[in-house]
Amino acid sequence: MENTSDALCGRWKLFGLTAGLSAILLVFSLAFGLQAADEDAKSAVPAGLGKVSHPKDNLPTAEKISLGKQLYWDKRLSKDNTIACVSCHDPKKGWSNGEQFATGVDGQKGGRNSPTVLNTAYGQFQFWDGREPSLEAQAKGPIQNPIEMAITEKAVVEKLNKIEGYKQQFQKVFKTDVTFDNMAKAIAAYERTVLAGNSPFDRYKAGDKKALSEAAERGRYVFFNKALCSACHAGPNFTDNGFHNVGIGMDKKEYDVGRFAVQKLGGNRGAFKTPTLRDIGRSAPYMHDGSLKTLEEVVEHYVGGGIDNPFLSEDIFPLKLTAEEKKDLVTFLKEGLKSGDYPMHEAPKLPE
């Protein structure tokens, strides 16, 4: 009898130990599983790009990114349910909108071209004049802008809180109902997944000398040497994150002062942020005022040395390029910087 009870007791102990161990293992594997998913969200960076850094208070998770994607595509974030972020930053149009200017609610037009959202994850400044530092801060702008989405913070938060599917997701991701801050965080986390890289140029740089066509390779040489476009379009994202006056729109009496509105230094007059050139073939028209329709026109602009003005960058001057060099340069921009795995996102299912 005693033996049995001892044996039983031993078995129970063993069972307890096994159950305990499995529970610990389960918890561990769940934790690591989730962490692995988050790691994937963090480290899925196309070849040629640097690591994406995330604000400490807005680390990405798969669920947060999915929520941000829904918000990005949802027209209910505008006053009259007609405009979403994607209306002006559309994957099919190079994450821009294919028009000279942005068109917001009631067909209202702004005075600036929609920049691409591609690789804004790497931007130290957002907007053409760099007036916002982070994607989180940026996302709040267009929603409230009277000629873009034209809705108040209060109204959009109220509206989204009436949508059960959003309420639940915000609870899951942020442990709150819908708030304006958390909405911006989710959108920013999604934007940080919109990356362009792994282009023929990246493969060429990594040692595959056949990755660029002969014309694109000649154009690469012009870009980095004879035309020195790389004085400003530098680094993995083809931008120095700086502001320059390259002589665009400067023939207007009331020209757009650009960076000067943010930082009142003389040299900032008519200076705009150097944009990325990745997948540039997809996002015509070009420049802050959308005034150049094609990459051929852009190259002619630089060859001519830009519109002369007292604030013109020292790095902008007439270039002596042959007709073939100009063609090759365009080929490099179009083919050489085209992503191998362009993020052609599809519209997500939106919550009811």
Ligand code: HEC
């Ligand atoms: C009506 C068109 C329109 C809508 C809607 C719109 N944007 Fe924009 N977006 C623009 C324009 C125009 C700019 C440039 C404005 C400027 O520089 O002053 C811009 C700038 C940006 C930038 C800065 C990019 C850079 O390189 O500086 C980001 C990021 C961005 N928008 C994301 C969003 C998000 C997220 C939403 C939705 C919450 C959104 N946009 C809605 C037109 C729009």
Ligand code: HEC
């Ligand atoms: C002095 C710095 C500088 C140099 C040099 C320079 N760029 Fe730019 N680039 C800029 C800035 C700043 C802008 C935005 C200007 C604006 O909108 O007013 C720009 C805009 C562009 C755009 C339009 C991008 C868009 O999304 O609208 C293209 C394309 C471009 N540059 C290609 C080139 C090429 C090709 C060269 C060499 C021939 C070159 N750049 C030389 C700073 C420079």
